[in-house]
Amino acid sequence: MKAATTLVGGHVARSGGALSKRVDEMLGREPTALVREAETAAPRSHRSDIRGPSTPTMGGRAAFARRNAGRPRKTFRSGEHGRLAIAAILLVAGGTTACSPSGVGEDVGEDVGRAVTSEGKEQGATANTAEAGFTEAVKSLSLMASSTGPVICSTSDDDWEAAAFDDTLRTRIATFSQRALEPRLAEIAREAEGERAFVPSLCGEKGEAGVSPVSPDGQRVAVQVNLSEGGTQKQVGWVDLRTGKFTNITKSSEKKGYSSETFSDETPGFAPDGGFWFLRDSQEFLSADENGRLSPHQFSLACFRRQEGEVFYRPVKSVAVLCPQTVHPSGKFAASATHAGVGFSLVDGFDLDVLAPKADRFSDAPVRSPLSNHVIVRDHGRPRGCRPVAWVNSDDLLCSGPNNDFYTVRVDPAAARGDIEYVRTVEVRVKAEIAPQTESRIVSVAVSHDRDSLIIAASEDGQGSKTKIYRASLTAPGEPVELGPVPAGVGGEPTFLGNFQKIDG
Numbered sequence: 001m002k003a004a005t006t007l008v009g010g011h012v013a014r015s016g017g018a019l020s021k022r023v024d025e026m027l028g029r030e031p032t033a034l035v036r037e038a039e040t041a042a043p044r045s046h047r048s049d050i051r052g053p054s055t056p057t058m059g060g061r062a063a064f065a066r067r068n069a070g071r072p073r074k075t076f077r078s079g080e081h082g083r084l085a086i087a088a089i090l091l092v093a094g095g096t097t098a099c100s101p102s103g104v105g106e107d108v109g110e111d112v113g114r115a116v117t118s119e120g121k122e123q124g125a126t127a128n129t130a131e132a133g134f135t136e137a138v139k140s141l142s143l144m145a146s147s148t149g150p151v152i153c154s155t156s157d158d159d160w161e162a163a164a165f166d167d168t169l170r171t172r173i174a175t176f177s178q179r180a181l182e183p184r185l186a187e188i189a190r191e192a193e194g195e196r197a198f199v200p201s202l203c204g205e206k207g208e209a210g211v212s213p214v215s216p217d218g219q220r221v222a223v224q225v226n227l228s229e230g231g232t233q234k235q236v237g238w239v240d241l242r243t244g245k246f247t248n249i250t251k252s253s254e255k256k257g258y259s260s261e262t263f264s265d266e267t268p269g270f271a272p273d274g275g276f277w278f279l280r281d282s283q284e285f286l287s288a289d290e291n292g293r294l295s296p297h298q299f300s301l302a303c304f305r306r307q308e309g310e311v312f313y314r315p316v317k318s319v320a321v322l323c324p325q326t327v328h329p330s331g332k333f334a335a336s337a338t339h340a341g342v343g344f345s346l347v348d349g350f351d352l353d354v355l356a357p358k359a360d361r362f363s364d365a366p367v368r369s370p371l372s373n374h375v376i377v378r379d380h381g382r383p384r385g386c387r388p389v390a391w392v393n394s395d396d397l398l399c400s401g402p403n404n405d406f407y408t409v410r411v412d413p414a415a416a417r418g419d420i421e422y423v424r425t426v427e428v429r430v431k432a433e434i435a436p437q438t439e440s441r442i443v444s445v446a447v448s449h450d451r452d453s454l455i456i457a458a459s460e461d462g463q464g465s466k467t468k469i470y471r472a473s474l475t476a477p478g479e480p481v482e483l484g485p486v487p488a489g490v491g492g493e494p495t496f497l498g499n500f501q502k503i504d505g
Contacts, residue, residue: 133180134241141218141241143174148449150469151497153203154490162202162497163490167448169469169483176202184239185223188246192235194227200269203495210312210324211269211277222268222276236268236278249276249288271315279311283361285320298360301370302353303336316503319358324500326388326397331355331503333416335388335397340374340425348385348402349376352411352426354418373415374425384430390447390498392474396431398447398454403437406445406454406472435472435480443467446496447474456480457494467494 144151147164154161161177178185178199189197199221200213213222220238223246227233235250249268255261265286268278275287277297285297299313303323314324316331326335333354340349351372359365377386377399386399386409396408408431415426440458447454453471460466470480486494 131244133183134244136180137176137221138218138241140174140176140180141214144176145218147173149173150446150448150455151202152487152490153201153495153497154492155201155495156491158196158198160201160203161491163487165487169487172487172489175489181221181239184244184246188223188239189225191246192225192227192248192251194225194235195229197223197225199223200267203497204312205310205495210314211267211271213269215270215276216272216274220270220276222270224266224268233264234266236265238268238276247292249278249292249294252292253294267311267313275315277313277315277320279313283363285313287315296360298358299362300334300353300355301357301359301365302334302355302372304365304369314500316355319355321355325390325498326350327355327500327503328391328413328416329394329503330413333413335375335391335411336372337387338374340376342376342383347376347383348387349374350386350388350397351375352416354416356418370418371420371423373417373420374423375411375415376425376427377409377430378427379430389445392447392451398434398474400442400445401437404440404442404458405437406434406456408432408434408474432474432477434474434477435470443493444496446498449499451499455496457486457496459493469494 144162144164147166149164149166150169151162151164153163159177159179161175161179163175164173165171166173181199185197185199189195202213204210211222215221215238219241221241222238223236225235225237225248227235235248237246237248237250239246250263250265254263263280264282265278265280266282268276271277271287275289275295277285277287280286285299287295287297289295297315297318297320299320299322300316302321303326305322311322312324313320313322314327315321316327321327321334323334323336328334333352335350336353338349338351339346341347351374353372354370357370375386377384385402387401389398389400389406392398392408394413395410397411398406398408400406409428410431411428434454435456438458440460443457443459445454445456452475453473456470456472457467458470460468467486469483469486471483472478472480
């Protein structure tokens with residue numbers, strides 16, 4: 001609309017009598033034909049504005065005439081609505097600004113002209129806002145990637161924000177939120193005729209994001225588009241932060257025609273090698289390279305349960321693993337939370353699930369999971385509940401106890417076997433007490449980047465209004481050290497981004 005806006009600023013006018021005659025000639029014609037004739041008659045610069053550039057733009061209003069031209073609309077045969085409609089079409093196509101045909105109020109053209117000027121300014125402002133958002137996002141993500149301190153996520157309604165801090169939590173290094181990308185996300189949703197487009201949270205639901213919504217080079221962010229209310233049909237792709245271009249992987253892989261095929265994709269994110277992963281039709285995992293070429297991937301039966309709700313997963317040697325935090329550094333097995341029978345009672349324990357058994361689709365998974373050895377913890381001869389949190393190293397597993405306590409156990413990797421004919425219960429002992437039991441509610445925990453300490457957010461009142469953050473050493477156990485309250489500016493309950501154990505090879 002730039003050309004039309006310039007004309008408004010220059011006060012170019014067509015006489016009321018001439019415009020009235022032109023309107024009378026065109027009354028009774030279909031709006032589709034009017035738009036096409038108007039485009040043909042318009043100067044070339046105006047026609048290019050109506051069509052819109054071929055490359056992606058930050059706003060979609062400039063092409064509204066062509067998008068709506070082919071759609072059935074009410075035909076205006078006579079009366080003031082007809083005159084107003086045709087006057088508006090001539091205004092858009094030819095740049096006319098002051099319209100005063102007979103029978104139409106003298107201020108109509110002036111009002112419409114102001115509307116076009118306002119729309120042009122709004123579109124330009126939207127584009128500038130989006131570009132500024134991309135620049136801000138690239139800068140923030142670069143700083144966040146270089147930070148070695150905790151990353152804290154917070155959510156509010158449908159929005160989320162991630163903030164990176166130094167080791168003391170006193171200095172905020174960077175902040176990233178999808179709010180910076182909202183103008184482009186809103187446009188993506190409109191283009192897909194969807195309800196909402198969003199970037200998945202960096203921290204996931206409980207710090208188990210698995211695949212990252214940000215590519216390793218910080219230049220792309222994953223986007224999911226919910227097409228219907230409630231998100232039953234979904235599309236995925238990524239936004240290139242250098243150009244603003246959205247690559248819709250779902251749409252590009254669909255087939256049209258006689259043998260049409262459509263898909264519903266979700267839970268998108270990037271693997272460490274830059275591959276773009278997602279779950280298709282709630283059944284199978286696929287990845288796409290930067291050119292959009294798809295590759296199918298199997299998923300491990302380790303930690304597999306009949307999935308309900310959002311799926312969190314981690315690519316390990318080209319296989320999706322459904323317990324991102326507890327994959328062993330060898331990449332051969334994972335600690336999967338379960339209940340182990342001890343006498344006549346059940347105790348929280350874990351299985352050592354080998355990653356090797358795999359399936360192509362969720363529906364292909366066997367009814368019974370492959371056999372794996374159970375592990376229970378004994379402390380001074382008595383069983384002690386253990387919910388696996390993360391591997392500290394190749395031998396030590398961090399456990400969460402039944403009383404909001406944390407401790408480590410020594411696990412022999414050789415106990416993880418995939419060739420067993422019956423389940424064996426393996427008993428292990430407590431190696432070190434990391435944090436004693438507490439009446440405070442544990443809000444979130446994460447192992448530090450260097451894997452030397454455990455960061456704990458605990459709420460004294462159980463409601464989250466008095467949440468404090470502590471650091472407990474994993475190498476020299478002792479009483480956790482209070483770092484202070486949740487940093488200013490972090491809204492809602494904090495969720496720490498989990499730091500995965502690196503996989504050998």
